[in-house]
Amino acid sequence: MKRKFKVSLILILMLLVFMSLAVNASEKGCLDCHSDQEYLKSKEDSKVYVSQKKFNKDTHAMFGCVTCHQGNLSASSKEEAHQNLISKPGTSNKAEETCGQCHTDISHRFEKSLHGTARGQKNGAVHLLGEEVGTQTWNDYCARCHADCSDCHLKEKDDQGNMVTAVDSHNFKQPTTSNCVDCHSQTGFSYVGWGEEYPESVHSKAGLECVDCHGEEQMHGDGEVHQSMTEVVDNNCADCHDNKKKEYNGLPVNQFNEYSYPHATHKDDLDCSACHTDWYMNCQEGCHLEEPPKYTVGELTSDDFYLGRYEGKVYTMTKTPLPTYPEVPNKDVPGHAWVVKVRHSWSDKAKSCETCHTNKKIYPQKLPTIKGKLIKKETVDRIYIDKERFKNSVHGMLGLECADCHQVDRTAKCIDCHSIENIKPIIETADKANEAKGDLKEKLDKIRKEFHYNPGEANSSLKELN
Template sequence: MTAFFKPVLWAGFFVLAGVLPASAACLDCHQPHALDESDPHAFLAQQCQACHLGEVDAANREDAHAGMISSPGWLDNAAETCGTCHVDETRHVVEGLMHSGRGMVNVTRHTVGEQDRPDQGDGRLDGLGHTPADSILRKHCASCHLGQPQHQMTTEDPIGSRGGGCLACHAPHETQRGQGHVTLSATVSDQSCSGCHSRSGRIALNYAGLAEVDAHVLDENHPNPLGRLPDGRLVESTHRDVHHQAGLACIDCHTTRDVMGPTGQFNHGSDAVDIQCADCHDNRQPRITEADWPSDLRGQLGRLPFERDPQRRFLTTERRSTPLWHIELRADGSKILHRKVNGGSLPIPPLTEASHPDDGHHDRLTCSTCHTQWAPQCHGCHMDYDPEKEQFDHVAREFTPGSWSDQRWNVHNDAPPMGVDSEGHIVTFVPGMIRTIDHPDWEQTQFRRYFAPLSPHTIGPARSCEDCHRSSQALGLGRGTLEHNGDEWVFNPNQADLQDGLPADAFVDLEGRSGRTTRAGARALTAEEIQRVLNALPP
C-alpha cells in the first residue's frame, strides 16, 4: 500500500507536505467545480491538487491531467488522497470489516464446508479464490464492500449505491449532486447506509418499517400496505423502530469507532458495534470533560450542538469509551439528544426500576431481546450453480463463466426466536440459511440449517410474559401449538420436517436437537432451558 503522509502547517493552514499553495489554474477551466464555502475542505479551495493530484502548473490540458485522480477517496487511491491528512481514519477503513468483509467470507466458507469454523480464516473480499464458496461471494455478495469503485446496482436511487471508499459515506449520492463540486460532509445520511444495509439482515429496511415479502402476497388479503422499492423489491409497511419514529438517523446511535474503526481485529460486524442501549438510557460510566477527550476524536469538540464549556461533562460508551458528544447532560440529571442529521433535540427516557425490575430472572437478556417487534426470516432457499452460463464477477469486475441462481420461500416478518450468543446472553436469532445447494463438483446436494444472531432494529414496546414463555416461535420451535399434557409439554408444528428431522421453520425441538449457528459459541436454547421458560408461568 502507498505510504501515508502527515500534513504540515504553513501560514496557519494545513497543506500537503511538499506542496505550496498554488494559483487557481485548475479553476480557470473548472470554475463550476469550485469548492462551496460550507465544505470542510474549503481552506483548500485554491489547491485542487491536494486531493486530485495532477500537475497544477502545467501549460496544457494533457500535462495538467497527468496523474490526476478524478474520484479521490476510492480505496485504491485513498492513501494518496484522503490518507495524506486523515491518516488513521483511512488506515482503519482499509483494514476494517466494511472493506474486508472478513466475517461474511469466513461464514460463507464455513457453511459450504470449506473451513471448520466461522470465526477463523484469512477471508477477504479482495482476496477471493474460485472455490464454490468464493464463487458465491464473487457473484452475489462482493458488490457492497468499500473497495469497489462507486457504482449503481439496478437503480440510480441511493438504495442501489455500492462501493466508493470514503465517498460512499462522505459524499452525497449522485442524484443529490448539483453541477458543481460535491460538498463532503461528516453528517452522513441514512441514504448512504441503505445501499448495502438493505440486504442480508435488511437492517436499513427494518429500521424504517419496510419488510421484504414475496409476490404471492399480491393475491392475498394482505393486512399491511404494500409497495415497491426503487430496485423493484416488494415490501410491506409495518412497525418501524421507535428511534426512527423519533427522527434519529443511523449516526445518532452508531459512533465513529464502530463505523470507521478500528474494526480490523473483529470477526463480525456485530462484534465491532460500539453503542449499546444502556449507553443512552442507563449510562453508569464515569463522565468525562474536554480534558479527558480522546486525542483521535478531538475534532468532534468543534461540532458540539450546545455551548462549549471546559467543565461540561459528557457520556461515553461502555465498550470503547467513545464520547457521545451530541448528548447534553443537564443540571437536573436529564439527558437531551441533539439529532446530528435531522436537527432538533429530544429528551432521552431513562431506564426505570418500575418498568425494568431487577429481579435477577432476566439478567441474561439484552434489551433488544424483549423490545424487538419483528425480524425478517426466510425459512426456505435453494441455490444452484450452472457452469455453462455467465454472471458478473464483482471482484474481477467483468462477466465470467459460471452463474449462481437462487429461489426462496417460506418468508415471514414476525417475532424471531431466542438463542444464546457467544457471551452467554439471550438474544434474537434469524435463519441465516435453511437451504439446499447444488454444485457440479459435489456428489450430492448439500442441506444446511444455520441460524444467526441479529439485532433487527425494530425496537418498540416490550414483549409480554406470554410472548416469550408461551410462544413456540420465541423458543425456536417454529410455528405451531404448545400444549401442557399432564407433566410434560407437547408441541405440534405447523410445518413439515426437513432432511434433518426438524420442522422447516425450527431452530430447535423439545428434545434439544437444533440447527447450527454462524457464530462460534452461539447456540439455540437447550431442552432444559426451554422447559424452564415454559414452566416459569403456571400452565
C-alpha cells in the same frame, strides 16, 4: 517568542497563498471543462459535471481539484491533463494518498477496518462453506461491496429518493441514516420503517441517526484487526437507559428499572432486543446478486420472530443466506444458517409473555449457526405453556395474568391465595359472575380480578354489591 510568532504567521500566509494559487489553477484548468455542461454534452466519452457553485460551498473547495484527484494542471489537452489522474479518490486503495493527506490517522485505521475490508463477511462464508468454497464465494460476490470514503461521505438522495454519489456537489458530510441504509438495508429499514404496516423504531421517531450510537471508531476502525462486527460494536441499551445523566435534545432519557416486571425476572438472561423488537425483517433471496439464487430463503415479514442464545443471553436471530449454493458443500443442510441479528425496530412496548412462552416455533431447532447457539429443545419444553390448557385451568378461569404470580416485587406465595379463608370469596364471586348477566356480570368480573391485587377492597366492593 515574538520571533516564533512572526515565523508562524509567515508560514501560514505562505500556505494560504499556495492554496489560493492551487484553487485558481484548478479552476482555470479542471473546471474550464468540468463545469461547462454544454461542452460536456458534446463529448461522447465518459464525462463528469461539477457545479462550481455547489463545490464552492464545501469545506474542500479551498484545496482545489488536484489535491485529491492529482493529474497535470499545466497540460493543454485532456490526455495530458489526465495523466496519473485518480478518478475516484475516495476508494479504499487510494485513500492514503488522497483523503489520507489530511485525514492521516483515519485512513491508516480504515485500511484494517471491517468497512474497509469486509473481513467479517468473508469469515462468515468460510465458517459455513469451508475455506476453499467460502473464499471463492466471497471473492465472487461479497468482495465487491466493501465501503470507501465516498460511499458514506458523498452520497445523498436523488429526486426518486435513491442514494447516489453526488459528484456535482462534492458535498462531503457526516453520514446520515440514509447512507447506512444503502448498504445495511435490512437492519436499516427495520430502523426507519417500511410503510404503514412496519413502523419506524422509537429511536428513529426521536430523531436519532445511526452515528449517534455507532461512533467514529466503529466506522473507521480502531487500528486493530477484527474478525467480525461483534468484536467492534460494543453499544448496549444501558449506555443511555441506565445512565441517569443521559439527555437527548435537552430531555432526560427514559431509565431502565431493574425491579419492575418483567425486568426483574429476565434482566440477567435476556437481551433487551428479545422483548423490545417490534417487527422483524428476515433476509430475502438474492439481495445482492445480479442473477437469481437457486432457492428461496425468506421474505419480508413481521411475524417470523426467532430467538437464540449468544454469550449467555437470549437474542433475536435470523436466517442468513449464502445464495450461490442450494446445498452447503459437505453438509446435508440448505444454503443458509442461523445468526444472531439485532434488528433495530425497537419499541418502548415490550413483547407479551405469550410471544415466547406459548409459541415453540420461535425457537429454531435445525440448520447450523454462524453466530450464536440454538436454544435446546428441553429448555423450550420447560418454559412452554399450553395456552388452551391454561385458559381452562382454575387460574385461567379466574382471569389471572402472568404478572399476578411472577412479579418479583409482589412476593406472592401460593398460600396467599390458596388458604380456605382467602380462596372462598374468590370462588363464590366467580360462580356468581358466571351466572350473572349485563352490568352485574361486569361488576362481579371486576371484583373477581380485584381479589388478586387488593383483597380488602374487593371484599368491600362485594359487600356493597350484596
